[in-house]
Amino acid sequence: MYCYEHDKSCQDTFDLEMAKKTISAVLKQKTEGDTIINFHGGEPFLSFEKIKVLCEWVWGQNFPNKHLFFATSNGTLIHGEIQNWLAQHKEQFVVGLSLDGNKKMQNLNRTDSFDKIDIPFFVKTWPKQGVKMTVSQQTISDLADGVIFIHECGFVDIRTNLAEMTDWSDSKYLDIYRKQLRKLAQFYLEHPEIQPCSLFNVKFAGILNNDIRKWCGVGTEMQAIDIDGRRYPCHLFFESVCGKDKSKKAKSIDFRDPNQYISQVCGLCELLPICPTCYGSNYISRGKIGLRDPDLCKLNKIRFSEVALYQYQKIVNTDIAKLSNEERYNDLRTLEAIEKIHEVLDLSKLK
Amino acid sequence: MFDLLKLIQMKERLQLSLVCATELNYSYRDCYGCEGDCSGSCSGTCDDTCSGGCEGCGTNG
Numbered sequence: 001m002y003c004y005e006h007d008k009s010c011q012d013t014f015d016l017e018m019a020k021k022t023i024s025a026v027l028k029q030k031t032e033g034d035t036i037i038n039f040h041g042g043e044p045f046l047s048f049e050k051i052k053v054l055c056e057w058v059w060g061q062n063f064p065n066k067h068l069f070f071a072t073s074n075g076t077l078i079h080g081e082i083q084n085w086l087a088q089h090k091e092q093f094v095v096g097l098s099l100d101g102n103k104k105m106q107n108l109n110r111t112d113s114f115d116k117i118d119i120p121f122f123v124k125t126w127p128k129q130g131v132k133m134t135v136s137q138q139t140i141s142d143l144a145d146g147v148i149f150i151h152e153c154g155f156v157d158i159r160t161n162l163a164e165m166t167d168w169s170d171s172k173y174l175d176i177y178r179k180q181l182r183k184l185a186q187f188y189l190e191h192p193e194i195q196p197c198s199l200f201n202v203k204f205a206g207i208l209n210n211d212i213r214k215w216c217g218v219g220t221e222m223q224a225i226d227i228d229g230r231r232y233p234c235h236l237f238f239e240s241v242c243g244k245d246k247s248k249k250a251k252s253i254d255f256r257d258p259n260q261y262i263s264q265v266c267g268l269c270e271l272l273p274i275c276p277t278c279y280g281s282n283y284i285s286r287g288k289i290g291l292r293d294p295d296l297c298k299l300n301k302i303r304f305s306e307v308a309l310y311q312y313q314k315i316v317n318t319d320i321a322k323l324s325n326e327e328r329y330n331d332l333r334t335l336e337a338i339e340k341i342h343e344v345l346d347l348s349k350l351k
Numbered sequence: 352m353f354d355l356l357k358l359i360q361m362k363e364r365l366q367l368s369l370v371c372a373t374e375l376n377y378s379y380r381d382c383y384g385c386e387g388d389c390s391g392s393c394s395g396t397c398d399d400t401c402s403g404g405c406e407g408c409g410t411n412g
Binding site for chain 2 (some may be wrong): 309315323329342348
């Protein structure tokens with residue numbers, strides 16, 4: 001059960017035979033790319049017995065399409081038998097852990113669950129897999145400490161984002177966010193051997209080509225299948241999440257049409273090519289997939305200015321002789337982009 | 352802190368140091384991420400060398 005679910009009454013899980021039929025139809029067709037089959041909860045491992053039966057059945061079928069099972073988990077149930085089974089199948093089944101920072105942060109966001117997670121198991125079993133770190137209004141003031149804590153746990157890839165569909169309208173968050181990002185930037189400049197969390201992975205060069213990208217596979221590469229077998233653009237469009245009417249209306253959205261996923265206001269923004277969004281959240285909160293949260297917009301701008309400053313500092317202090325040709329090119333493009341937007345981001349005024 | 356002049360100087364140094372792409376037999380490219388092939392949970396397994404796709408996903412979990 002997720003916080004964003006509109007209808008929390010449904011306790012059912014997927015039907016095994018229907019799941020076999022659906023997966024079979026997908027994997028029988030050989031495609032160019034691999035297929036990722038994602039179990040999405042609530043907490044998927046509440047249905048471990050069914051997942052186990054389904055996966056082992058799929059692995060016994062020798063389908064021509066290459067595939068991988070995946071689940072995001074809060075980790076609380078992954079012990080004993082489940083751990084053993086996952087360790088045995090770690091190449092075929094990957095679990096991404098939701099870990100929202102240190103003990104205090106995790107317990108604030110996810111009701112006292114920190115001590116129930118075997119963190120070393122995840123680090124050891126899937127060392128390259130990203131950790132999902134959601135930052136809420138309750139935890140933003142500890143953001144930097146939380147990210148550093150996750151680095152210290154041994155995770156390499158930390159995917160941090162501000163919670164969607166929550167209220168960020170209080171202007172105090174702008175200052176808090178900036179201070180936390182500044183603290184993290186300092187940490188990364190002092191520890192260049194550490195791969196920064198995803199907040200710092202802004203590809204500024206996208207601004208130079210004004211590339212309009214879609215940020216996820218909603219309605220195109222991705223299909224979400226509800227427990228009754230109905231298909232949706234993503235799980236945020238399930239009836240249980242956005243309500244019956246909105247779910248029905250979503251069928252008419254053309255997710256390939258940029259006019260649908262870019263609003264008029266955002267279309268005029270120079271930062272659009274680097275500005276991530278969640279189309280499902282937009283649809284639930286504001287009725288259109290392209291209508292973004294104006295409060296997150298302000299926070300994103302803070303992020304871009306702090307990350308631009310960090311990337312600028314990193315590049316201007318680099319020894320060019322130690323860079324590969326491709327790294328030089330990437331750094332050059334980054335600087336060109338930062339030069340182009342430094343006024344929009346007020347970089348010269350930052351202290 | 353940010354210094355536009357320093358940025359321009361570094362840009363010029365990088366420009367001068369670049370070896371022509373054709374000599375290296377590859378094309379430069381700007382890399383922005385996985386172009387939307389991440390799975391729904393947004394902590395999916397998108398593992399392109401220039402990962403970054405799926406950011407912004409509102410699945411707070």
